[in-house]
Structure formats: structure tokens, C-alpha cells
Amino acid sequence: MDDAAFKKLFSDSRMIGLLIRRHVPEWADRIDYRTLEPLPTELIDEHLRRRYPDMIWRVRTTDGSTDLILLLEFQGRPERHMALRTTIYSCLAAQSLIQRDKALGRGDRELAVVALVLHHGDRRWNAATRLSDLFRDSAPDTYRAVGRLLPDAQATDPLDLPQIVIGLSGVRTAGQMRAALKVLLPLVEAFGDEDFDRFMARSVKAMLRSKGFSSQQLEEAMTMSTVVTEFQRSLDDIRQEGQVAVLVQQILRKFGQETAEEVQRSILESPGRDRIALVAAAILDCDTREQFLERVRERGM
Known part of the structure; x- marks a missing residue:
């Protein structure tokens, strides 16, 4: 008998109810059989590839707290990786339902999945029924969360x-x-x-660009050491530009626009912390435009 015939026989909710009562006894007394409904069997993964399990049914518990997905596969002979196939189908079916049903997506109702392989062949079924039996040295149905280092942790090893x-x-x-x-x-x-150092330099530069930190010198940096140096230099430049802007505003208010423009040009031609400090002190010490210009000019401005 082919799969089409089996699908016909198991297309009635009463037949599915019989399956559940005998082969899924842990749910048999918890579900409302009146809510049994078939679901579309076309499942699409993240790469837009279509997957087609044989049948998918959905049923809700009597208290309305949980939806149970029942996945059916008709198989004429044992298949070694059936546990992997049913897991993929189960996950895709659950994902599809969560995306369509907002209550499930929010966690207002729980979701459970059970897969049944209806074996109609002559050979005894001897394939693994759990992923853990296929992947004995790992647990593909679990994952490990790797997050940031704790704030008080000291990073001292490349493993960090x-x-x-x-x-x-x-x-x-x-x-x-x-x-x-x-x-x-x-x-x-x-x-x-x-x-690896050059790889990290390229990657960190891309990350800095994405966060709005960039400069010509930084883009030309080829090693991590140079990236860090140029990043610090760009911050110093930005800080000095901000300081110069503040000084120019102070000069403008106290000594006029012409003086402010002259001093701004001088600072930009030969920037530096010492010159900025000199101008800042002159603004405080001098009372007239003439005193101020004489002070900054004789100091090399």
C-alpha cells in the first residue's frame, strides 16, 4: 500500500484519536478531541527550501493551555536517520505555528510536539528513535548560551x-x-x-564604522595596535576640535569676531594641547583685544 492510501485512511480525526489514545497515552486524557484539525504539510525552512512531512495534526488540551502538534510519517522500512528527519519536521512545524498564532508566539499557550512513524513494512523497526542515540557524543537538541564576560571578570587569556x-x-x-x-x-x-591580527583589525574597523567611529587614518590601519592608536588619536582630535570651538565662542564674545577668526586659524594651523591651554589662559588674563593678541602672538600663535 502506498503513502497516498495511508494518508486517506488517516485523514479522519477519529482515526487520529485512536492513535493518540493507544500510542500517545500521556496526552490521551488531557486533550479535547473535538479540536483535532489537520495542518498544511508544506513547511519552509530559513533557506526557503520546502519540506513535506506526510501528515500534521493539531489539537488543544481541555483546559486550553497547550496546543499539541502530532506529526505522522508513513515508512515501509527502517531508516537510520529518521529521528533527525522527524526532529527537523517537528521544529519547522512548531516554528510555522508560532509565527502564525500570536498567542503561542507570546507564550500565552504552551506548545508540545509528538512524532509518530507508522511503520507498515515487514522488517522490524530498529532505527534510533531519539537524536541522542544518533549523536552519542553531543546533544543537538540543546545549546549553550555564550554571553559577555561579567563586569568584574578579568580578561587575560585569548580564550576570552x-x-x-x-x-x-x-x-x-x-x-x-x-x-x-x-x-x-x-x-x-x-x-x-x-x-589573525590583521583579520581582527579589519573586523574591528567595520564594527567601528557601524557605530559611527571612523577616520581616514583609522581606515588605513592594518594591525590591531594601529587601529587602537588611530582610534585614540581620532578621539583626541575630536576633543581638541570641541575645545577649540568653545574657545572661539569665548573669544568672539569677549574680543570680537575678527580676533576670534584670527586665533582660530592659528590654532588649526598648529593644533596642540599646549596652544589650546595658552589661549584659554589668555582669555582669562587679558581685558582688551590688544592685550590678548599680543599675548598669544608672542607665544608663537
């Missing part, structure tokens, strides 16, 4: 790099980024691989 990188997603300010790169650099260098 993945978690440091994950933590970069939470960086919001230039100060936070400077601190993160200060931790990241010695770990990359301790790894001792020049090609």
Missing part, C-alpha cells in the same frame, strides 16, 4: 576573546569603546598570529 567581541555590541560611547579596545588588544597580540 569571543566573549569580549560579543560585549562590543553593548558599547555606546567613545569612552566605553576605548576601554573595550584596551582590553581587546593584548588578547589579540597574545594569540600570536599575524594573519
